[in-house]
Amino acid sequence: MTERPVPRVFAVPGQPSADAGPAPDDGPGPAPAGGPTPARITEAAAGFMLSKLLFVATEVDLFAAIPPEGATPQTIAERCQLPERSASTLSYLLAAAGLLERDGDRYRNAPDTEAFLSGRGPLDLRPILRYWDTVSYASWGRAGTAFRTRQAVRGELSPEQTQAYESAVAAVTAETAADLARTYDFSRHRRLLDVGGGIGTFTRPILRDHPRLTGTLLELPEVASMVGPDISSSEFAQRLDVRGADVFTDPLPNGHDAIVVANFLHLFSPEHNIALLTRLREVAPPDGRLLLVDWWRDGPTPHPSARFAAGEFLMISGGDTYRPDEVADWLAASGWRFVSHQPLPPPAGLIVAEPAEPGAASR
Numbered sequence: 001m002t003e004r005p006v007p008r009v010f011a012v013p014g015q016p017s018a019d020a021g022p023a024p025d026d027g028p029g030p031a032p033a034g035g036p037t038p039a040r041i042t043e044a045a046a047g048f049m050l051s052k053l054l055f056v057a058t059e060v061d062l063f064a065a066i067p068p069e070g071a072t073p074q075t076i077a078e079r080c081q082l083p084e085r086s087a088s089t090l091s092y093l094l095a096a097a098g099l100l101e102r103d104g105d106r107y108r109n110a111p112d113t114e115a116f117l118s119g120r121g122p123l124d125l126r127p128i129l130r131y132w133d134t135v136s137y138a139s140w141g142r143a144g145t146a147f148r149t150r151q152a153v154r155g156e157l158s159p160e161q162t163q164a165y166e167s168a169v170a171a172v173t174a175e176t177a178a179d180l181a182r183t184y185d186f187s188r189h190r191r192l193l194d195v196g197g198g199i200g201t202f203t204r205p206i207l208r209d210h211p212r213l214t215g216t217l218l219e220l221p222e223v224a225s226m227v228g229p230d231i232s233s234s235e236f237a238q239r240l241d242v243r244g245a246d247v248f249t250d251p252l253p254n255g256h257d258a259i260v261v262a263n264f265l266h267l268f269s270p271e272h273n274i275a276l277l278t279r280l281r282e283v284a285p286p287d288g289r290l291l292l293v294d295w296w297r298d299g300p301t302p303h304p305s306a307r308f309a310a311g312e313f314l315m316i317s318g319g320d321t322y323r324p325d326e327v328a329d330w331l332a333a334s335g336w337r338f339v340s341h342q343p344l345p346p347p348a349g350l351i352v353a354e355p356a357e358p359g360a361a362s363r
């Protein structure tokens with residue numbers, strides 16, 4: 001009687017799931033003998049454990065504690081105030097994930113963790129990881145409820161968490177803000193309104209590049225009170241007014257001919273977005289322009305750096321990533337005329353709209 005091979009739950013990626021033949025070489029190639037393996041499923045399902053491992057390492061600042069010449073688990077334990085066994089296990093597992101490199105009894109940061117998580121490199125990703133750890137991780141624990149109900153599951157943020165959220169957002173959006181300031185012709189405008197402007201990530205480079213522009217940044221009162229003092233002691237003190245307002249319910253200011261709504265519509269439902277666009281249309285001058293910057297859903301699969309986005313936006317406040325054609329429908333329904341959809345470096349894009357003829361709103 002021939003024995004049937006026993007399938008392995010924890011198959012190694014790229015190797016057969018059962019003792020059904022020789023393992024292929026590393027790297028992409030034909031499907032291994034014996035058919036599909038559970039490897040991708042178990043790796044995806046256990047992804048939260050790797051995330052949490054990385055979050056703990058960030059919380060104790062492990063990558064900053066490892067100097068270029070490397071450190072033993074004992075040194076890591078002392079510097080991170082961890083039991084030596086924990087430092088040893090964390091290092092062992094982080095090395096298995098490729099985030100540390102082992103050299104004898106020492107561990108060194110991998111090139112990417114040295115560059116982005118040590119605080120010594122060109123970009124510091126630690127604020128983003130801290131935000132995901134302290135806020136997003138708990139929200140995703142209620143992801144089933146969010147997907148079933150389309151309701152937000154993120155709780156109220158403490159002032160520290162608000163700060164962490166705003167810093168994380170700014171770290172992600174600063175590049176797009178610089179791209180918009182550089183590529184869109186703001187010289188035709190006089191006054192800028194930045195709706196849900198965060199810590200001024202878009203307003204600052206736009207005002208810096210266009211010295212004749214003045215503007216207003218609208219933010220929730222708790223964020224406005226954080227940003228206001230910073231702006232009033234900056235180069236923009238005389239040119240930028242920071243106002244605390246809920247843009248869905250509080251009066252909106254008139255007279256702004258460039259209305260920037262950046263990374264905002266994705267936070268809300270289509271109904272909320274139509275309501276906001278309608279309110280903005282009511283205060284826009286006839287020669288005004290609406291500039292919607294977002295991670296639009298404009299391909300069959302998300303851009304690799306936006307894979308997490310639709311889920312995260314749902315957890316935060318019931319949002320999603322949206323297709324440009326559905327945004328065009330919202331614009332028509334709220335008294336705007338769709339002018340163009342211009343790519344910015346991916347995954348961002350810019351949708352430009354102008355006030356439609358009076359009475360042209362379709363609903």
Ligand SMILES: C[S@@+](CC[C@H](N)C(=O)[O-])C[C@H]1O[C@@H](n2cnc3c(N)ncnc32)[C@H](O)[C@@H]1O
Nearest residue numbers: 169173196197198201219220245246247262263
């Ligand atoms: C994803 S952030 C984008 C910030 C900024 N526009 C950027 O792209 O960097 C969304 C911002 O909208 C603000 N926000 C959310 N709901 C708001 C509301 N109802 N009124 C005003 N601002 C709001 C949040 O505080 C947050 O700073």
